[in-house]
């Protein structure tokens with residue numbers, strides 16, 4: 001039963017996220033799941049609920065233009081425990097950066113940390129430029145709040161300080177440092193300081 005719920009959810013999100021070029025593709029979901037499982041290792045948490053929430057956390061992202069209620073409808077097909085169902089929905093609600101919610105369970109804290117770890121470091125940089133390309137936004141517009149580089153100040157450089165678990169904090173520190181190095185070089189090359 002458990003294995004089936006995971007398999008069916010993998011199949012569901014693989015179809016739904018197919019062709020995504022905004023940084024919210026199946027590879028993002030796989031990395032978030034792996035990161036979440038790493039944070040959960042040896043901890044007393046509901047691994048099934050966390051796995052399903054990791055796979056489903058971007059299904060209803062408003063930026064991607066999908067309907068509310070898709071996750072609930074999918075969960076209804078899985079015959080999972082009602083408590084797990086509502087826990088998964090809460091975790092997904094709390095994972096969103098834009099909603100600014102605090103996690104209300106350990107699993108939810110791990111999912112938030114995992115999603116935010118994938119938004120920073122080398123992968124975070126790549127996803128940000130992929131998102132900007134998909135939206136037709138500029139690389140770096142002076143004073144343009146929609147540019148890819150503006151997104152680092154607006155969001156990505158704040159994330160390392162907002163981790164809930166010690167393990168995530170440790171990974172975030174290195175990823176954050178790499179982003180800072182990247183942005184320094186970017187700025188130097190953009191302004192011609194390095195020539």
Ligand code: ADP
Pocket residue numbers: 022023061063095096097098099115118119120124127128129131132146147148151
């Ligand atoms: P959440 O779903 O937690 O609110 P988002 O979906 O907004 O998070 O962000 C996921 C990733 O998508 C970001 O970390 C970034 O890489 C990319 N992204 C989102 N908004 C922008 C933007 N305005 N410019 C560039 N990249 C963005």
Ligand code: NI
Pocket residue numbers: 028032057058115
């Ligand atoms: Ni995500």
